Amino acid sequence: MYDLKDVIQNFKSGEFVIVFDSQSREDEADLILPAQFSTPDKISFVLNHAKGMFCVAIDKEIQERLNLYVPYNTKDSCTFTVTVDHKDTKTGITAKERSKTSKELANPNAMASDFKIPGHVNPVVAHEGGVLARKGHTEAAVELCKISELFPAAVMIEILDEKGNSHNKEYVKNLAKKFSIPITTIEEIEKYILLSHPTVQKEAEAELPTQYGKFKIFAFKNYFSQKEHAVLINQTFNPSQPVNVRIHSSCKTGDVFHSLRCDCHQQLEFFLQFMAENKNCMLIYLDQEGRGIGFANKIKAYALQEQGFDTYEANNLLGFDDDLRDYFDALHILRFFGIKKINLATSNPEKVSFLQDCGIEILKRISIPVVVNPYNRKYIHSKIFKKKHEILIKGEDKVENF
Ligand SMILES: Nc1nc2c(ncn2[C@@H]2O[C@H](COP(=O)(O)OP(=O)(O)OP(=O)(O)O)[C@@H](O)[C@H]2O)c(=O)[nH]1
Ligand SMILES: [Mg+2]
Ligand SMILES: [Mg+2]
Ligand SMILES: [Zn+2]
Structure with missing residues (x-):
């Protein structure tokens, strides 16, 4: 896979890009070209090598300005408008004429x-929320134009192999290799957007006296997911110094009852006490219940x-991956406060590697001691042996005894 920066570089200079969507969605690859760079040669290449439906992905502004009527009930599917030809074309079907029409769709004065x-x-x-709202090729194509600072219109066509099949990965890879076309995925584009734009907004802040000590509380909101996160900090707080951070995902059963x-309440209580006794602490309490699958x-x-299944098996039986959480909102909360160096209170290696990959320096991992009981033993066992959590077991128990 290519670095998205290289893909953008190519796209910016008017070259093709191939975009795969996820295996669980259409599992298709589309050949995509910024519409403003359409030429008869490039459109002829598209018609020869991609062979799917000849589309131009556009944003809502273009649709409205050109008064392109949507005759279908689209719901979650593609929002096709009526088909068009530019007025200066004859039949409109040739590569030259389709190139003209595509290019004119990307003309801001059209x-x-x-x-x-x-x-x-x-x-x-494309959906106005882009790939964050809908993970389709249309959104990816328009999003690629936007992050490449191009006009938001792109020629987009599914790649079919010699037999007309659309799921032939080998065929797509060979085509990419033969013509030096970079490949990316909708997931990569989404990741790029989540990293480069703030995902959350600060909504409010206030004092919060607790039984542990007096803290400040902030409310953050992600307007795409509608999730609301809580952030607690010490009253005197210096983000330019290393901050002791705990990123805690909500656990109604553990934290409240x-x-x-599980060990959630023990971890939360440990950190609130830690905050009372140490300077420069931050608790990021993320609204992602049940590792992201929700309370019910x-x-x-x-x-x-x-019935005997472990936590991850149970998730899988319900049709979910092991862990649906992500830490993009936590990253943007750290960035909001200007925090670059932290000590992180966690046993979860995924939290550590994600933040490090995003440029947050983790000076130290703070271990949270956890007491094992007959009810959480299996839960803790699976975290240690399936997900490599480094858990500090408190009391008689030892990891080796599990
Ligand atoms: N799906 C599912 N989620 C659970 C279960 N038990 C606890 N959780 C959730 O697991 C998450 C635990 O979050 P955290 O304590 O932040 O994360 P962690 O992976 O334990 O890592 P650290 O606590 O940082 O060491 C919470 O969202 C809980 O609601 C379970 O049996 N199934
Ligand atoms: Mg598609
Ligand atoms: Mg935990
Ligand atoms: Zn829990």
Whole structure:
């Protein structure tokens, strides 16, 4: 796979890019070209080598300006508008004429009267929320234009092999190699966006006296996911010094009801006490219940665990991956405060590696001692042996005895 920066570089200079979507979605590859760089040769190449439906992905501004009517009930599928040809084309079907139409769709001064309906080019409108809202090729194509600082219109066509199949990865890879076309994925584009733009906004802040000590509390919100996160800091706080950070995902059963099935309450209590006794601390309490599957599903997972499955198996039986959490919002909260160096209170190696990959320096890992009981033993066992958590067991128990 290519670094997305190289892909963007290519795209910016008017070259093709191949984008795969996820295996669980269409599992297709599209050949994508910034529409403003359309030429008869490039469109002829597209028609010869990709062979799918000839589309131009556009944003809503273009659709509205050109008054491109959407005749279908689209819901979650592609928002195809009526088909068009540029008014200066004859039949509209040749590579030269489709190139003209595509290029004119990317002309900021174009007007509705510049196009004839129906035609030989299918405009398709990207969701306004981009790939964060819908993980389709249309959104990826328009998003690629935007991050490459190009006009938000892209020629987009599925790659079919010699037999007309759309799932032939080998064929796509060979095509990419033969013509030196970089390949990327919608996931990579999404990751790039999540890293380069703040995902959360600070909504409010206030004092928070607790039984542990007096803290400040902040409310952050992610407007895409609608998730609301809580952040607690010490009253005197210096982000330019190393900050002691705990990133804690919500656990209603543990944090609120002190459930013995997990170690969440022990970890939360440890850190609140730590905050009371140490300077420069921050608790980021993330709204991602049950490792991201939500409260009701977590209780369903508990019911499966009662039949003998471990936490990850239970998730899988419910149709979820092992862990659906991500730490992009936590990263942007750290960035919001200007925090670059931290000591992180966690046993979870994924939290450590994610933040390090994003440029947060982790000076030290703070171990949280955990007491094992008959109800959380299996949960802790799976975290240690399946996910390589480094858990400090408190009391008589030892990791070796598990
Ligand atoms: N799906 C599922 N989630 C669970 C289960 N038990 C606890 N959780 C969730 O697991 C998450 C634990 O979060 P954290 O304590 O932040 O993370 P961790 O992976 O334990 O790592 P550290 O605590 O940082 O060491 C919370 O979102 C809980 O709601 C379970 O049996 N199934
Ligand atoms: Mg597609
Ligand atoms: Mg935990
Ligand atoms: Zn828990």
